[in-house]
Amino acid sequence: MKTQALLLAAFVAGPALAAPTVTRLTPPSELFSSGRAEPVIARFLPGQRFDLQATVQPDAGQKVTAARFLIDGRPVAATVALRDCASGCVKGLAAETAIATVRAVSSDAAGKHEFSVEATQADGQKVVAKGNFEVVPFTVALGPKVKNIIILLGDGMGASQRTAARIVQGYAQGKALQPLAMDTFTATAMVKTSSLNSIVTDSSPGMTSYVSGNKNNNNEEGVFPDDTVDAFDNPRVEYLSEYLHRTQGKQLGIVTTADVFDATPAGNAVHTSNRGAGTGIVDQFFDDRGHTGLTVLMGGGRKWFLPAGTPGSARTDSNDYAFSATDPHTAEIVKRWGVAAGALDKGRDLIKDFQGAGFQYAATRSDLDKADAAKPLLGLFAFSNMNVALDKINGRRGSDKNGLRGGSVVDDFGLPDQPMLDEMAAKAIAVLKRAPKGFVLMIEGASIDKQAHNMDTERWMLDTLEFDRAVRVAQDFAAEQGDTLVIVTADHECSGAALIGGSMVTDKALADLAAKKGVANLRNQVVGVYEKAGFPHYKIAADGYPETTDIDFRLLVGYGANADRFEDWRTKKTPQRDPQQPFATEAPLKWYPANAQERDDALGDYLVTGQVPGESAVHTATDVPLSAYGPGALAFIGVIDNTDVFFKLAQAAVKGVVAPADTSGAKKPPKPKR
Amino acid sequence: MRLLSLLALCGLIAALPAARATEAPLDLTFGDFFVQPIGPRGLEPTPRLLAASGHQVRLVGYMVLREQPQPGRFLLTPRPVSMSEHADGDADDLPAATVTVLLPEAQRDRLVAHQGGPIALTGRLEYGPAEDESGRVSWLRLHLAAEALAATPASH
Numbered sequence: 024m025k026t027q028a029l030l031l032a033a034f035v036a037g038p039a040l041a042a043p044t045v046t047r048l049t050p051p052s053e054l055f056s057s058g059r060a061e062p063v064i065a066r067f068l069p070g071q072r073f074d075l076q077a078t079v080q081p082d083a084g085q086k087v088t089a090a091r092f093l094i095d096g097r098p099v100a101a102t103v104a105l106r107d108c109a110s111g112c113v114k115g116l117a118a119e120t121a122i123a124t125v126r127a128v129s130s131d132a133a134g135k136h137e138f139s140v141e142a143t144q145a146d147g148q149k150v151v152a153k154g155n156f157e158v159v160p161f162t163v164a165l166g167p168k169v170k171n172i173i174i175l176l177g178d179g180m181g182a183s184q185r186t187a188a189r190i191v192q193g194y195a196q197g198k199a200l201q202p203l204a205m206d207t208f209t210a211t212a213m214v215k216t217s218s219l220n221s222i223v224t225d226s227s228p229g230m231t232s233y234v235s236g237n238k239n240n241n242n243e244e245g246v247f248p249d250d251t252v253d254a255f256d257n258p259r260v261e262y263l264s265e266y267l268h269r270t271q272g273k274q275l276g277i278v279t280t281a282d283v284f285d286a287t288p289a290g291n292a293v294h295t296s297n298r299g300a301g302t303g304i305v306d307q308f309f310d311d312r313g314h315t316g317l318t319v320l321m322g323g324g325r326k327w328f329l330p331a332g333t334p335g336s337a338r339t340d341s342n343d344y345a346f347s348a349t350d351p352h353t354a355e356i357v358k359r360w361g362v363a364a365g366a367l368d369k370g371r372d373l374i375k376d377f378q379g380a381g382f383q384y385a386a387t388r389s390d391l392d393k394a395d396a397a398k399p400l401l402g403l404f405a406f407s408n409m410n411v412a413l414d415k416i417n418g419r420r421g422s423d424k425n426g427l428r429g430g431s432v433v434d435d436f437g438l439p440d441q442p443m444l445d446e447m448a449a450k451a452i453a454v455l456k457r458a459p460k461g462f463v464l465m466i467e468g469a470s471i472d473k474q475a476h477n478m479d480t481e482r483w484m485l486d487t488l489e490f491d492r493a494v495r496v497a498q499d500f501a502a503e504q505g506d507t508l509v510i511v512t513a514d515h516e517c518s519g520a521a522l523i524g525g526s527m528v529t530d531k532a533l534a535d536l537a538a539k540k541g542v543a544n545l546r547n548q549v550v551g552v553y554e555k556a557g558f559p560h561y562k563i564a565a566d567g568y569p570e571t572t573d574i575d576f577r578l579l580v581g582y583g584a585n586a587d588r589f590e591d592w593r594t595k596k597t598p599q600r601d602p603q604q605p606f607a608t609e610a611p612l613k614w615y616p617a618n619a620q621e622r623d624d625a626l627g628d629y630l631v632t633g634q635v636p637g638e639s640a641v642h643t644a645t646d647v648p649l650s651a652y653g654p655g656a657l658a659f660i661g662v663i664d665n666t667d668v669f670f671k672l673a674q675a676a677v678k679g680v681v682a683p684a685d686t687s688g689a690k691k692p693p694k695p696k697r
Numbered sequence: 698m699r700l701l702s703l704l705a706l707c708g709l710i711a712a713l714p715a716a717r718a719t720e721a722p723l724d725l726t727f728g729d730f731f732v733q734p735i736g737p738r739g740l741e742p743t744p745r746l747l748a749a750s751g752h753q754v755r756l757v758g759y760m761v762l763r764e765q766p767q768p769g770r771f772l773l774t775p776r777p778v779s780m781s782e783h784a785d786g787d788a789d790d791l792p793a794a795t796v797t798v799l800l801p802e803a804q805r806d807r808l809v810a811h812q813g814g815p816i817a818l819t820g821r822l823e824y825g826p827a828e829d830e831s832g833r834v835s836w837l838r839l840h841l842a843a844e845a846l847a848a849t850p851a852s853h
Contacts, residue, residue, distance in 0.1 A: 331834075469788075612809050
């Protein structure tokens with residue numbers, strides 16, 4: 024209860040009288056929550072749209088009859104949608120609780136603004152609650168506007184993941200043999216990643232902070248939290264894609280190795296408080312393409328695009344979206360934002376809908392190669408996440424055939440022809456470079472994070488290399504164009520990965536020690552620290568990836584945010600730990616005692632005890648590096664908040680850059696030094 | 698709606714003729730389910746899957762290691778897979794041929810301990826879409842016999 028912001032109505036006769044109370048006021052502010060005017064939580068660009076909302080508790084037996092919002096003391100001239108909580112609200116709220124909303128407001132005036140809600144209940148008593156937000160002005164430019172923005176998002180990629188990929192490319196006497204493409208960017212900042220409700224963010228607010236300028240709650244994307252259970256009715260904030268499409272006609276591309284409904288891709292174009300609402304998320308990608316400028320969408324996730332009833336479809340009405348035509352609470356979203364109303368249509372054939380709207384559809388790398396760059400592009404290369412780089416490369420090489428029937432992992436998945444991220448990036452750029460007004464392109468290396476959750480070292484290292492090859496594609500384009508700003512960053516770190524040293528033994532000796540098991544063999548005889556680590560020598564093949572990750576004297580990674588794990592340091596033959604038991608066991612299944620966390624039925628191995636419960640390593644709150652390349656790159660320095668990045672990108676695209684491209688003072692970026 | 702489909706599922710099990718449980722199980726592999734490689738749109742069930750649906754089958758696979766396991770069920774895949782549901786939800790690494798293994802009705806409140814390595818399971822195979830209470834749609838389900846679960850919890 025935010026008592027300090029309540030009961031501000033001076034005309035209430037005395038303290039003994041009850042009055043309605045405001046329990047939530049959106050956009051979020053410290054002024055409302057704690058009474059402090061600083062720090063200002065919600066910040067917007069001039070004209071950037073957002074929703075105002077208040078949750079109001081009337082006195083018992085009373086009902087809220089009217090509500091209005093004011094900005095700087097002036098009433099907001101727009102319909103206030105007022106609903107109660109007889110149904111559809113979170114548990115614990117009385118049925119008479121009122122939720123008042125005004126959709127899609129904005130302010131052009133730079134500086135801090137105070138806003139308030141004034142609510143009246145049936146007996147005439149009123150309450151006023153105040154919050155604040157800031158409009159961040161554009162500043163005078165040093166150079167021209169950038170036409171294109173490319174955001175490369177290595178999910179879960181902290182400094183350790185970047186460094187590991189560089190070490191795999193090779194070191195000699197302390198010097199890197201070949202820098203990563205992201206190492207050659209001209210400016211680097213450290214980014215604070217906390218979300219609206221936690222020091223440790225997940226991928227939803229991790230992404231949306233960069234492209235909305237505002238903090239969201241974990242699991243929520245492009246919206247502020249509310250008190251209803253509807254996943255699509257939350258107060259919205261306008262994305263960079265929407266703002267630049269609306270004001271400049273820029274187009275949007277989204278490329279990921281994950282399922283396209285996943286938090287990072289969706290956090291560029293979709294507004295929902297439930298990052299898991301797959302059907303509604305992919306529908307909104309399509310339905311609001313005229314609102315976001317969506318022109319390229321590529322990744323996995325075909326299961327959401329197939330009509331229910333088609334084998335493999337995961338579409339369901341229970342996670343779709345549909346706004347009311349009559350209830351102003353959601354009808355005003357359609358009216359004021361100008362977006363689609365949606366429908367509960369699990370039988371929808373979304374691939375067909377994309378094709379009907381002029382999109383080409385690619386289901387394989389071969390399709391992608393053939394795709395005409397003059398047309399919008401939908402690529403769905405897997406049913407959920409795509410396979411990771413290590414498995415895709417093994418599939419292409421025809422090596423490490425440890426599949427069930429003598430094939431590779433991608434054969435086991437039934438999807439042997441999946442593209443690498445750099446190939447997807449190149450095609451996305453080929454399509455988008457035709458956009459006359461420019462584009463915003465987000466390219467995600469998704470499984471750096473997902474494999475770090477699994478503590479599958481070699482798989483996230485290779486996914487980081489795959490990601491860096493996409494960085495190189497984007498950087499080459501930007502170097503050639505001179506009008507494209509590229510940033511490479513992460514939404515958060517994952518797993519607390521630490522490069523602890525190198526193996527002191529050959530791979531054969533390591534396999535022998537693994538067979539002997541236990542900490543005395545697998546830790547004490549293997550882990551070389553300080554000078555005993557030396558420099559691991561991976562041999563890079565012509566395709567850009569190590570010939571094998573099971574080298575002698577390999578790089579070793581520890582995890583500071585780990586779940587329990589059994590470590591033998593060797594590349595997992597399959598995408599998860601496989602004890603490689605020769606025979607399938609057919610004994611009765613065991614079930615857990617009451618405490619499901621007490622799991623340890625593999626004594627005798629080298630068990631690294633986890634510091635977090637459960638089975639997965641977790642995200643950490645550690646700052647992440649961000650590197651920038653292109654006009655204005657030097658604006659990205661220092662220790663900055665993730666939301667700052669949004670304002671820097673918008674400044675460069677709308678008014679022009681405020682910093683040079685590099686320390687020579689040049690306005691155009693230097694040729695990449697590789 | 699979802700509850701209804703669950704109830705319908707339970708009803709199906711209850712209605713099973715007793716003879717079904719005694720028929721010799723058919724040995725199936727994950728590769729037997731759908732035509733591979735997968736085409737540009739959905740999955741294509743093989744005649745072998747269609748013939749096996751509703752019958753006792755024996756299947757060897759890996760129990761998916763879940764961050765948030767569900768009582769009464771687990772997932773079986775042709776390769777070891779783990780899920781980080783808290784951070785990733787349904788953006789998972791499950792192959793399309795994943796089988797949802799359902800415990801007998803009387804044991805639907807039990808959490809099955811994760812077991813590493815391949816396991817062989819025998820049960821009645823069911824093919825077709827079904828949505829569980831979490832909204833996840835499965836296409837392949839294996840209904841285990843009552844004796845598939847040990848009588849006591851896992852010791853540790």
